[in-house]
Amino acid sequence: MSPVHSAPTDGRAGARSRELFAAAQRTIPGGVNSPVRAYKSVGGDPPFVRRANGPYVWTEDDAQLIDYVGTWGPAILGHAHPEVVEAVARAARDGLSFGAPTRGEVEIAERICEMVPSMRGGMVRLCNSGTEATMSALRVARGFTGREKIVKTDGAYHGHADMLLVAAGSGAATLGIPGSAGVPKNVVVDTLLVPWNDIDAMAELIARQGHEIAAVIIEPVVGNMGCVPPRPGYLERLRELTAAAGIVLVFDEVMTGFRLSRGGAQERYGVTPDMTTLGKIVGGGMPVGAYGGRRDIMQCVAPLGPVYQAGTLSGNPVAVAAGLTTLALLDRDPPYAELERRTAKLCDGLGALAARHGLPWSGTRVGSMLTGFFQTGEVWNYDDAKRSDTAMFGAYFREMLARGVYLAPSQFEAGFLSIAHDDEVIEQTLAAADGAMAAVAAAR
Numbered sequence: 185m186s187p188v189h190s191a192p193t194d195g196r197a198g199a200r201s202r203e204l205f206a207a208a209q210r211t212i213p214g215g216v217n218s219p220v221r222a223y224k225s226v227g228g229d230p231p232f233v234r235r236a237n238g239p240y241v242w243t244e245d246d247a248q249l250i251d252y253v254g255t256w257g258p259a260i261l262g263h264a265h266p267e268v269v270e271a272v273a274r275a276a277r278d279g280l281s282f283g284a285p286t287r288g289e290v291e292i293a294e295r296i297c298e299m300v301p302s303m304r305g306g307m308v309r310l311c312n313s314g315t316e317a318t319m320s321a322l323r324v325a326r327g328f329t330g331r332e333k334i335v336k337t338d339g340a341y342h343g344h345a346d347m348l349l350v351a352a353g354s355g356a357a358t359l360g361i362p363g364s365a366g367v368p369k370n371v372v373v374d375t376l377l378v379p380w381n382d383i384d385a386m387a388e389l390i391a392r393q394g395h396e397i398a399a400v401i402i403e404p405v406v407g408n409m410g411c412v413p414p415r416p417g418y419l420e421r422l423r424e425l426t427a428a429a430g431i432v433l434v435f436d437e438v439m440t441g442f443r444l445s446r447g448g449a450q451e452r453y454g455v456t457p458d459m460t461t462l463g464k465i466v467g468g469g470m471p472v473g474a475y476g477g478r479r480d481i482m483q484c485v486a487p488l489g490p491v492y493q494a495g496t497l498s499g500n501p502v503a504v505a506a507g508l509t510t511l512a513l514l515d516r517d518p519p520y521a522e523l524e525r526r527t528a529k530l531c532d533g534l535g536a537l538a539a540r541h542g543l544p545w546s547g548t549r550v551g552s553m554l555t556g557f558f559q560t561g562e563v564w565n566y567d568d569a570k571r572s573d574t575a576m577f578g579a580y581f582r583e584m585l586a587r588g589v590y591l592a593p594s595q596f597e598a599g600f601l602s603i604a605h606d607d608e609v610i611e612q613t614l615a616a617a618d619g620a621m622a623a624v625a626a627a628r
């Protein structure tokens with residue numbers, strides 16, 4: 185294991201990254217192709233990444249950083265896993281895209297339907313992103329039920345489709361954007377909102393309007409306002425309520441799928457939704473999304489049924505090779521118990537350090553997802569999460585970056601471990617956090 189070296193010392197991007205970011209801002213809005221990558225809420229310029237391997241990324245300024253972003257979730261095997269890279273190279277040599285059916289699509293569909301409980305005996309359709317998956321799943325749910333309203337929870341993020349950009353988490357939360365400009369009022373009038381983890385609010389809404397509701401979509405473990413697990417019994421009760429009202433329950437497992445267990449959050453909690461959306465890990469670092477579930481519902485999808493959804497590059501052979509190899513490796517050697525142990529060690533260690541340095545800290549963790557909220561209260565929903573001291577998070581973030589640890593640049597994001605984050609990497613991270621927290625405490 186090579187030691188961390190030549191970190192960018194002051195928590196800022198190095199000279200080459202700053203130069204590239206200046207150039208990027210001239211031709212790309214904000215210099216980034218997805219808003220979460222900008223450093224608006226933590227200050228400074230983002231380091232530009234040149235390459236990544238295992239638990240590390242290397243910047244254009246040659247800083248080696250321990251990575252807890254994991255390309256926002258997909259990198260559960262660590263970066264550039266040799267078997268995944270080899271599968272991609274092999275697929276690429278045979279042609280990048282055909283727009284015709286391929287063997288790989290059958291293999292990945294069979295594997296997904298076997299691994300994800302709600303798709304067993306059901307069907308799955310591949311697309312190119314998590315956004316496409318959630319957007320399409322809700323269209324199918326509307327087509328299936330003949331109803332138009334959908335329900336989402338405050339602070340959850342389901343991609344950037346118009347109807348879902350209401351009280352959305354992730355980058356929208358970080359930038360304090362309640363919805364988005366450019367979304368017509370008429371598109372969001374059918375999106376109903378309830379607080380996360382409030383089963384009474386959900387029950388009341390369903391009692392009042394259940395007959396008009398096509399789908400309830402949730403992140404079964406929310407990752408996009410930081411990691412906020414479901415309260416005990418919440419998922420079970422939601423399952424009963426939606427089943428009784430004929431509402432399609434959609435688990436958005438774009439983040440949690442293949443991360444929290446082989447079968448995602450639904451397997452971990454033993455609650456089976458009607459439909460599931462996937463992304464991130466299912467593409468193994470390439471752009472893949474998927475949605476699927478009950479056979480009677482998925483039979484509505486064209487060309488079998490009347491709900492149209494399509495994609496020129498859907499099921500792309502190179503992307504499928506990355507996803508299929510990733511899923512096969514997770515299946516062959518399930519890393520979940522070991523990931524859980526290491527993540528607990530990191531989360532507990534961070535909590536102990538925060539206590540020692542007298543910093544407010546509320547740690548949440550499920551499987552290999554974790555967040556340290558800078559506050560003393562428990563975090564069970566978006567309002568709770570927003571009580572965090574984001575200025576203090578910003579200071580901590582910069583101190584960690586200065587010590588060679590690359591975190592998501594927002595209090596409202598989860599951190600991710602990969603199987604490449606071994607005990608030594610975690611100990612290096614805790615040593616960095618000790619120094620970072622001491623500096624934050626000294627500056628208070």
Ligand SMILES: *Cc1c(COP(=O)(O)O)cnc(C)c1O
Nearest residue numbers: 313314315341342343438439463
């Ligand atoms: C990342 C994410 C999405 C959006 O996926 P993209 O591939 O970025 O479009 C949707 N839902 C959840 C829960 C996510 O974490």
